[in-house]
Amino acid sequence: MTTRHAATTFDVEAVRARFPALARAGADGRPFVWADAPGGSQTPDSVIDAVASRMAAGASNTHGAFSLSQEIDELIDDAHRAGAGFLGCDPDEVVFGPNATTLLLHLSRSFSRTLGPEDEIVVTRLDHDANVRPWILAARDAGAAVRWVDVRDDDVTLDMASFDRQLSERTRLVALTLASNAVGTIPPAADLVRRAKAVGALVALDGVHFAQHRAIDLRALHADIVATSPYKFFGPHQGMIGVRRELLASWEPYKLRPASDAVPDRWETGTQSHESMAGTTAAIEYIRALGGFDAIAAHERALATRFLEGVARIRGMRLIGIGDPERVDERTPTFAIRLGRQHPQETSAALARQGIFTWDGHYYAIEVFDRLGLLDTGGAVRIGFCHYHTLEEVDRVLETLEELAP
Numbered sequence: 291m292t293t294r295h296a297a298t299t300f301d302v303e304a305v306r307a308r309f310p311a312l313a314r315a316g317a318d319g320r321p322f323v324w325a326d327a328p329g330g331s332q333t334p335d336s337v338i339d340a341v342a343s344r345m346a347a348g349a350s351n352t353h354g355a356f357s358l359s360q361e362i363d364e365l366i367d368d369a370h371r372a373g374a375g376f377l378g379c380d381p382d383e384v385v386f387g388p389n390a391t392t393l394l395l396h397l398s399r400s401f402s403r404t405l406g407p408e409d410e411i412v413v414t415r416l417d418h419d420a421n422v423r424p425w426i427l428a429a430r431d432a433g434a435a436v437r438w439v440d441v442r443d444d445d446v447t448l449d450m451a452s453f454d455r456q457l458s459e460r461t462r463l464v465a466l467t468l469a470s471n472a473v474g475t476i477p478p479a480a481d482l483v484r485r486a487k488a489v490g491a492l493v494a495l496d497g498v499h500f501a502q503h504r505a506i507d508l509r510a511l512h513a514d515i516v517a518t519s520p521y522k523f524f525g526p527h528q529g530m531i532g533v534r535r536e537l538l539a540s541w542e543p544y545k546l547r548p549a550s551d552a553v554p555d556r557w558e559t560g561t562q563s564h565e566s567m568a569g570t571t572a573a574i575e576y577i578r579a580l581g582g583f584d585a586i587a588a589h590e591r592a593l594a595t596r597f598l599e600g601v602a603r604i605r606g607m608r609l610i611g612i613g614d615p616e617r618v619d620e621r622t623p624t625f626a627i628r629l630g631r632q633h634p635q636e637t638s639a640a641l642a643r644q645g646i647f648t649w650d651g652h653y654y655a656i657e658v659f660d661r662l663g664l665l666d667t668g669g670a671v672r673i674g675f676c677h678y679h680t681l682e683e684v685d686r687v688l689e690t691l692e693e694l695a696p
């Protein structure tokens with residue numbers, strides 16, 4: 291299948307041929323449908339090669355007096371340059387680490403030292419816990435107050451009036467997701483950052499889910515922090531975060547004494563995964579060579595429209611989130627559903643028996659499921675597509691759901 295749009299032609303079969311895992315099939319010979327893209331993407335050949343070649347070429351620590359060590363220094367510089375292009379910041383504003391959660395906890399611990407009991411932080415009920423709990427712990431340690439932004443019941447978007455109500459001259463930081471990993475909502479980030487900046491707050495964006503689907507530009511958004519995880523955008527398991535230089539220089543990290551105090555090295559504590567850095571650079575290049583996120587978003591729009599139109603026709607189906615195909619640009623192709631009175635785990639297991647892999651539960655977005663009253667009854671089944679999925683796969687998921695419908 292080929293999706294046509296203004297700038298280029300997106301050849302999804304050529305894309306799929308580059309992902310060895312997509313060729314895996316079940317006992318019935320049908321290829322699996324990896325519909326858990328928000329949980330982690332599959333990996334293209336060039337990223338696999340980059341990781342393997344780095345390991346084959348030799349391992350060494352940094353800043354040694356021999357050529358292999360200098361290769362590693364160069365690889366690290368390359369990864370920072372690639373990350374800067376991807377996040378919309380400078381190379382020394384990119385920090386690598388094991389995953390986004392650990393990096394956000396790392397930053398929040400240092401942020402806490404700048405907070406006092408008179409301060410407030412703002413978190414949302416739409417966010418993954420990785421961009422909620424680290425800031426709550428920071429506030430708790432400093433005796434600062436936590437204020438919550440609510441979501442709307444009908445379409446699970448952020449409640450803008452609630453957002454405005456939480457802001458005041460006491461707000462020191464607003465933590466906000468660029469896209470929900472649970473229901474796919476894309477909040478109007480530029481507008482929300484503007485409102486937060488108007489009261490002088492710092493803004494920490496969770497771009498982990500968003501980065502699989504759309505381009506990030508920290509500078510254009512005028513935000514301070516953006517967290518991503520390359521394993522969600524076709525790279526290896528790693529975390530990558532963009533942080534305004536001034537914060538990296540002024541906040542004091544928990545680090546070892548002999549480690550460099552330069553920015554950003556002072557935040558990259560311990561030895562990094564050099565092979566993952568090589569893979570992340572390759573993943574960023576993979577997206578660029580594909581035509582960037584314009585090409586990706588156009589194909590994903592077709593997938594999301596097909597899913598939303600199809601799901602509306604299934605008996606007993608409840609879609610949690612934006613369901614109107616006209617509003618497809620306000621969401622990613624990640625869908626949370628419940629089928630009749632079936633427990634989400636039962637639906638997910640039934641889909642798995644048909645070779646369709648989905649997740650069920652809360653996927654660490656606990657606040658939103660709690661808010662919607664679904665946390666104690668199994669959350670929802672999450673069906674998540676990305677650019678390597680086909681319309682035929684969407685149809686197969688829809689047909690299987692229809693067979694499972696009450």
Ligand SMILES: Cc1ncc(COP(=O)(O)O)c(C=O)c1O
Pocket residue numbers: 328329388389390391392418420421467469470471496497498499518519528529
């Ligand atoms: C939206 C979102 N934020 C944060 C995280 C945590 O990322 P990591 O696994 O890199 O710690 C995830 C992981 O699923 C996520 O989906």
